[in-house]
Amino acid sequence: MPIPEALQELHSLLGNRLSRSKPDLAAHGANESYFDLTPPDAVAFPESTAEVAEIVKVCSRHGCPVVPWGAGTSLEGHALAVRGGVSLDMSRMNGILAIHPEDMQAVVQPGITREALNTELRATGLMFPVDPGANASIGGMAATRASGTTAVRYGTMRDNVLALEVVLADGRVIRTGSRAAKSSSGYDLTGLFLGSEGTLGIITELTLRLHGQPEAVSAATCAFADFAHAVDTVIATIQSGIPMARIEFMDEAVARAFNAQSGASMPEMPHLMVEFHGSPAAVAEQAERFGEIVAEMGGAEFQWATTTEARSALWKMRHHAYWSCLALRPGAMGLVTDICVPISRLAEAVRETRADIDASGLQGPILGHVGDGNFHAILLVERGNAGELAIAKALAERMADRALRMGGTITGEHGVGMGKRGLMRAEHGDAWDVMAALKATLDPAGILNPGKIVGGN
Incomplete structure (x- = not known):
């Protein structure tokens, strides 16, 4: 079996920073949404890019899945090890490597959270504005191309990440982008890895665009x-x-x-x-x-x-x-939708969604970052009730179809994970096959976060 062999090598590399304790496995198999508990085989806690590269090389040799883990706040099962393997917990790589106030930039490791980063930036008069709500890790926010309450003014992670350091599936370390304000040099690899959810590479360093704190x-x-x-x-x-x-x-x-x-x-x-x-x-x-x-x-x-x-x-x-709405139905779990439509179609989309939810018999509070056409329905489902979960999933699929009909997208900020993977063909058509081809090129063995975004391995 390849996974035990990989774990034996990783134990020699990491010692007690490779955990197989039941509490660690359970913590890294849980999620904020409706997916079942899915523990990995082990949890690794790297402390440097070099260690991440060595971990990936070991896993590559043995065909062992590697699933990056940030703060565990994602809602589409992004960080669940659905095919076993190693959960790569980036929480110890949580430093600020440089602040360039004159350029309004910071260089950080992926494990730092947005709140911790902004606490450190207070004295500089600068801030990192992207605010998805949860105290997510910056690396996880980049991997899901997150946005949030301030996106209407400051943009999403796509607009605020200038450069990345990434470990590829074979252990190579590459850098994308630069600290320059713009570039016409080559393919936009930074944009490729933003939103790739750990399926193409593991982000180990980010250069961020900062903004001035408002007067x-x-x-x-x-x-x-x-x-x-x-x-x-x-x-x-x-x-x-x-x-x-x-x-x-x-x-x-x-x-x-x-x-x-x-x-x-x-x-x-x-x-x-x-x-x-x-x-x-x-x-x-x-x-x-x-x-x-x-x-x-x-x-x-x-x-x-x-x-x-x-x-x-x-x-x-x-x-x-999210948690306040869950309390409207004690003991319920939430299936959270996050479609985004052109602003001119927003009222129509919300109206149709409200009518659809009301007809379903489920509770489904609606809220969202409507300044950029993005809104959520939190569908409250009785835990263990397969019939209600099926109704909620059908509702969510109709919301996605509605968004596409109106020129929008199936996800404005939460990402695809495995929860929305079945909707990708409808949005992207043959372009989804191109994504699968990119995945096969960069990760031919399919070890990086398998079962997410694209089909195949």
Whole structure:
């Protein structure tokens, strides 16, 4: 058997940093969504790029799967070792290697989390803005091409990663991109590895684009009588060119969940949560222009978060929305969708999705980063109820079909993993075969995170 032979070699290489303890295996076989517990055969804890390369070389020789693990916060089963092998836990590679404030850049290892990075950046006046909600690792965010609440202003990981160091399936270490602001040199390999979910290579270093911390920040919520007017407000705001830092939608079920779990006192109505960044004068102007649109759409008065603490509490509540919504049905598990459509089709997409969920008999709170056309339905399924899970999966597939019909995508930020792999042909057609060919070229033995994104091995 190739896996035991590989593990024996890896133990000689890593010693007690190769774990086969039941708690470690269980922790690395769990996930935040509906997938079954899937423990790996072992967990490796590398501390350098050189060690990652040696681990991969050993696994390559023996045909042993290698599955990168960041913070374990992904929602589509990305980091589960579905074919056994080694879970490669990158948490010890969590350093900041360099900060170049004059270039607004940082060089980091993949295991550092976004919160830890921004804590270290505070004294520089800079920040890394990509905010998927969970305190994800930067490497995992790059591997899934994550985005989040601030993408409407600052972009996604695609826009904020300049260069990578990557270990390939044969143990070679390559560098992609550079610290230059732009390049016309060769294929965009950085873009290739962003969103590849560990199936083409293992990211061991990232050069990030930083942004200045805003001089002034203002945040608020406002309620609407119905979701249609709330979504229409978002569309009008984006089309008017107001540079929103965040503009989030939640339906009445999410407001109810926030009240129950976070002690909020929101009317149980659809809401928008917004934030403005800039100079004090710019923030005031943005808020005034947005307020005019809200008034035209029949929205309520803003409820302002006037202090840093209040803003932090507001966005903490938003970031914990998944767990708050799960509590609406105690003991339930969540199947989370994340389609993205052109902003002009957003209201239509939300309206059809709401009707579809209501007809299904399931609870499915809707919320999302609607400033860029991305929204989620959290479908609440009784744990162990195969019939409900089948209904939820069918709902999610119809949401994906709806997004494609409207010129959108099956996933705006969560990625493919194994949860959405069956939808890839519908979105990409023959281009999915091209992805499979790239996978076969870079990983002919299929050892890197097998069972994710593409078919075959």
